[in-house]
Amino acid sequence: MTQHDHLPRNPGMALDMDWVMRAQANTSAIERRASTLPGRRSVKKDHQAAWLCKAISLIDLTTLSGDDSAGRVRRLCAKARQPVAPDILDALGMTGLTTGAVCVYHDMVATAVDALEGSGIPVAAVSTGFPAGLSPFHLRIAEIGESVAAGAEEIDIVISRRHVLTGNWKALYDEMAEMRAACGDAHVKAILATGELGTLRNVARASLVCMMAGADFIKTSTGKESVNATLPVTLTMIRAIRDFHDRTGIHIGYKPAGGISKAKDALVYLSMIKDELGDRWLQPDLFRFGASSLLGDIERQLEHHVTGSYSAGWRHAIG
Numbered sequence: 302m303t304q305h306d307h308l309p310r311n312p313g314m315a316l317d318m319d320w321v322m323r324a325q326a327n328t329s330a331i332e333r334r335a336s337t338l339p340g341r342r343s344v345k346k347d348h349q350a351a352w353l354c355k356a357i358s359l360i361d362l363t364t365l366s367g368d369d370s371a372g373r374v375r376r377l378c379a380k381a382r383q384p385v386a387p388d389i390l391d392a393l394g395m396t397g398l399t400t401g402a403v404c405v406y407h408d409m410v411a412t413a414v415d416a417l418e419g420s421g422i423p424v425a426a427v428s429t430g431f432p433a434g435l436s437p438f439h440l441r442i443a444e445i446g447e448s449v450a451a452g453a454e455e456i457d458i459v460i461s462r463r464h465v466l467t468g469n470w471k472a473l474y475d476e477m478a479e480m481r482a483a484c485g486d487a488h489v490k491a492i493l494a495t496g497e498l499g500t501l502r503n504v505a506r507a508s509l510v511c512m513m514a515g516a517d518f519i520k521t522s523t524g525k526e527s528v529n530a531t532l533p534v535t536l537t538m539i540r541a542i543r544d545f546h547d548r549t550g551i552h553i554g555y556k557p558a559g560g561i562s563k564a565k566d567a568l569v570y571l572s573m574i575k576d577e578l579g580d581r582w583l584q585p586d587l588f589r590f591g592a593s594s595l596l597g598d599i600e601r602q603l604e605h606h607v608t609g610s611y612s613a614g615w616r617h618a619i620g
């Protein structure tokens with residue numbers, strides 16, 4: 302994995318309502334630009350394997366199912382440590398490749414921490430009454446504390462969509478700031494659930510408010526909404542990140558999540574980040590894919606790159 306300079310965490314700032322209300326999103330322009338992206342030859346063929354390995358290093362390898370078990374989580378963690386078969390990695394001249402993190406429900410945090418011991422791979426926990434975020438506020442805050450105590454180094458919180466839908470930006474700011482404080486040293490990703498926010502303007506404003514309140518990352522979706530990560534939402538959110546960086550000098554990370562399962566889609570995301578935010582954002586401290594099945598497709602593509610043929614999907618069942 303590429304070495305990178307250590308960035309300061311987002312300390313947060315006062316809620317700046319003028320800035321929030323000035324934030325707009327030109328939906329038709331954004332949709333037009335997003336529609337041109339998949340067709341572009343984003344990555345040259347020769348460089349594709351390297352970019353796919355890069356994508357693996359940026360995955361929050363995720364399992365968020367009601368039937369998760371310790372056995373499944375341990376298998377997922379083994380996959381996070383060794384995401385691609387050793388012979389394929391040897392052929393590519395790659396060593397030490399791991400996923401960016403493993404992402405689980407609170408109940409599975411201790412198992413994942415144990416299974417990843419010594420690997421340096423962090424465990425991310427989805428917290429705060431995931432995915433709806435409608436449990437009593439004090440329980441949502443307590444859940445963060447329990448996941449941190451169990452060893453989660455990253456906490457993915459969900460925001461209250463109703464604060465966005467009713468324009469109650471102060472309530473969203475206060476909620477986010479309190480959740481950030483409860484995380485302590487654990488980094489916090491704010492899940493906006495963009496598929497439930499109504500408009501891209503709401504997405505832009507919610508992104509800004511969460512960054513002002515101290516989010517380290519902003520994340521599109523829980524994976525459980527009927528619309529999850531999309532390219533227009535991505536453009537909107539990463540432009541908010543760019544705006545925030547231009548004004549404050551603070552780097553905020555971005556995590557598209559939900560429905561990203563194909564290697565070619567991952568490459569479109571990476572080229573968009575490169576274009577809009579620059580190379581520094583293509584490191585695991587500033588970019589993650591939230592994905593449960595993307596790794597399997599990337600692995601198939603890498604195998605094809607090395608051997609010239611595709612293996613059956615069942616051989617890459619996990620991830």
Ligand SMILES: O=C[C@H](O)COP(=O)(O)O
Pocket residue numbers: 363365404522523524525558559560561562591592593594595
């Ligand atoms: O944050 C991660 C998402 O829940 C994963 O969604 P996915 O199963 O569609 O890849």
